[in-house]
Amino acid sequence: MSAIASRPASNAEKWPAAIQVAGMNRPSGLTANFIVHRAALSGLLWPSFSPLVGPYSLANRLVMAPMTRSRAQLDGTPGASAATYYAQRASIGLIVTEGTQPSEDGQGYLMTPGIYTDAHVAGWRTVSDAVHAKGGRLFIQLMHAGRMSHPDNTPHHRQGVAPSAIGSGAHMFTPTGLQPAPAPRALSLDEIGQTVADFRFAARRAIEAGADGVEIHGANAYLIQQFLAPSANTRTDAYGGSIENRARFAIEVAQAVADEIGADRTAIRLSPGTAMWGIDEGPEGPALYRYLVAELNKLELAYLHVMQQGSEALLVDIRRLWMGMLILNRPGRARDHIGVDVTWRFADLESYGQMVLANPDFVARLKADASMNAADRGSFFGGGDAGYIDYPELEIDVDVDAETALT
Numbered sequence: 001m002s003a004i005a006s007r008p009a010s011n012a013e014k015w016p017a018a019i020q021v022a023g024m025n026r027p028s029g030l031t032a033n034f035i036v037h038r039a040a041l042s043g044l045l046w047p048s049f050s051p052l053v054g055p056y057s058l059a060n061r062l063v064m065a066p067m068t069r070s071r072a073q074l075d076g077t078p079g080a081s082a083a084t085y086y087a088q089r090a091s092i093g094l095i096v097t098e099g100t101q102p103s104e105d106g107q108g109y110l111m112t113p114g115i116y117t118d119a120h121v122a123g124w125r126t127v128s129d130a131v132h133a134k135g136g137r138l139f140i141q142l143m144h145a146g147r148m149s150h151p152d153n154t155p156h157h158r159q160g161v162a163p164s165a166i167g168s169g170a171h172m173f174t175p176t177g178l179q180p181a182p183a184p185r186a187l188s189l190d191e192i193g194q195t196v197a198d199f200r201f202a203a204r205r206a207i208e209a210g211a212d213g214v215e216i217h218g219a220n221a222y223l224i225q226q227f228l229a230p231s232a233n234t235r236t237d238a239y240g241g242s243i244e245n246r247a248r249f250a251i252e253v254a255q256a257v258a259d260e261i262g263a264d265r266t267a268i269r270l271s272p273g274t275a276m277w278g279i280d281e282g283p284e285g286p287a288l289y290r291y292l293v294a295e296l297n298k299l300e301l302a303y304l305h306v307m308q309q310g311s312e313a314l315l316v317d318i319r320r321l322w323m324g325m326l327i328l329n330r331p332g333r334a335r336d337h338i339g340v341d342v343t344w345r346f347a348d349l350e351s352y353g354q355m356v357l358a359n360p361d362f363v364a365r366l367k368a369d370a371s372m373n374a375a376d377r378g379s380f381f382g383g384g385d386a387g388y389i390d391y392p393e394l395e396i397d398v399d400v401d402a403e404t405a406l407t
C-alpha cells in the first residue's frame with residue numbers, strides 16, 4: 001500500500017499546501033499529479049538549505065540505495081571498474097555503497113567486497129577519491145550476511161554463522177548454480193563480541209579508505225535482522241528472548257562503530273516487517289522497532305535509512321521516535337512519486353536503487369524531466385562492465401532550463 005493511500009486524514013493539516021492544492025490524496029487527473037511531481041522534485045533537487053548528513057552538506061536530497069553488484073575481486077578488493085561506476089553517480093546527494101563484509105565470516109554472496117584488509121582499503125580508496133573528485137559523498141555499507149551464506153561463495157568455504165542454528169530456507173546463487181543455503185551454526189557469546197569488534201574494525205578501515213561514513217546493514221534478513229527476529233533467533237542468553245535482548249546486538253554494533261569513527265559518520269539501515277528468507281518478526285515486531293529506534297536515537301547517528309515494506313503506522317511511529325535524518329526507500333516507487341516523502345516531511349532524504357543503477361545521471365534526468373533508462377536485471381550481479389558502467393547518460397546540459405521551468 002502506498003503512503004499516499006494510507007496517510008491518515010487527520011494529518012491533512014500538516015501537509016504542505018502544494019500537496020493539498022494538487023489533491024494528491026484524491027482521485028486526480030494528470031495535471032494534479034504533474035503539479036505535485038514538480039513541487040516534490042523542487043524540494044529534492046533544490047532544497048532551501050543543504051541537507052546535512054553528519055558533518056556533510058549534500059547537494060540534494062537524493063540518495064543512491066546500496067546495491068550488491070558482485071563484481072569485486074576474489075579476495076574482496078573492489079573490482080577495477082568500481083571507481084568509475086560510483087563516480088558516474090556522484091551527482092546524487094549521497095552514495096551508499098554495495099553491502100561490504102566487515103570480516104571473512106560476514107561474506108555470503110559471490111564476489112562481494114570487504115573492508116578489513118590493506119588491499120580492501122587501497123581498493124576502496126580509489127572509489128572514495130573518484131567520488132570526491134566529482135563532488136560526491138559516500139558511505140560504505142557494512143553488511144554481515146549471517147546465515148544468508150553459502151560455503152561455495154567464500155574463499156574460506158566455512159559454514160555460515162547466525163544467532164541460532166536455524167536455516168533460512170533460501171536458495172542462493174553459487175558458482176554451480178542455485179543451491180539451498182545450508183543451516184548456519186550458532187555464534188558463541190565470545191564470537192558475538194568478536195563480531196561487534198569486526199564491525200568496529202571495518203568502520204575504522206572504511207574511514208582509512210576515505211569513506212565519509214558507514215551504514216550498518218540492519219535490514220533485509222541479514223545478520224542483524226536475524227538477531228531481531230524470533231524465527232531466526234531462539235537464543236536463551238542476553239541476545240535472545242525479550243525485545244531488549246534481540247535488539248542488543250544491533251545497538252552494540254551501532255554503539256561500537258559510533259565510538260570508533262564518531263556517531264556523525266555512523267548510520268544504520270532497517271527494514272521493519274521484512275518477511276523473507278525465513279524472517280518473521282512476529283506480533284512483537286512493531287514494539288521491537290519502536291524500542292530499537294528509540295535506543296538508536298540516543299546515539300545521535302548520521303541517519304537512519306528505512307527500507308519500507310511493512311506497516312505505514314509503524315513508519316509514522318519511527319518518524320516520531322527518530323530525531324535525526326531519515327532516509328526513506330520505498331521499493332518500486334513510481335517515478336511520479338519521487339519527492340513526495342520529502343515534500344511531506346515524512347523523510348529528509350529519499351533513496352533509489354534500480355533507477356540510479358540504470359541512470360548514472362539520475363539527478364540530471366530528474367531536472368530535465370527526461371526519460372530514464374530501464375535497468376537490465378540480467379546484469380545486476382556479476383559479470384564485467386556491461387550493465388555496470390555503460391548505461392548511457394543524457395547529452396544535453398539541462399540545469400538552467402529545468403530550474404526555470406520549476407519556478
Ligand SMILES: Cc1cc2nc3c(=O)[nH]c(=O)nc-3n(C[C@H](O)[C@H](O)[C@H](O)COP(=O)(O)O)c2cc1C
Pocket residue numbers: 065066067068069098099141143217219220269307329330331332333351352353354355380381
Ligand atoms: C541489484 C540489487 C542489489 C541490492 N543490494 C543491496 C545491498 O547490498 N544492501 C541493501 O541494503 N540493499 C540492497 N538492495 C536493495 C536496494 O537498496 C533497494 O532497497 C531496493 O532496490 C528497492 O529500491 P528501488 O525500488 O529504488 O530499487 C539491492 C537491490 C538491488 C536491485
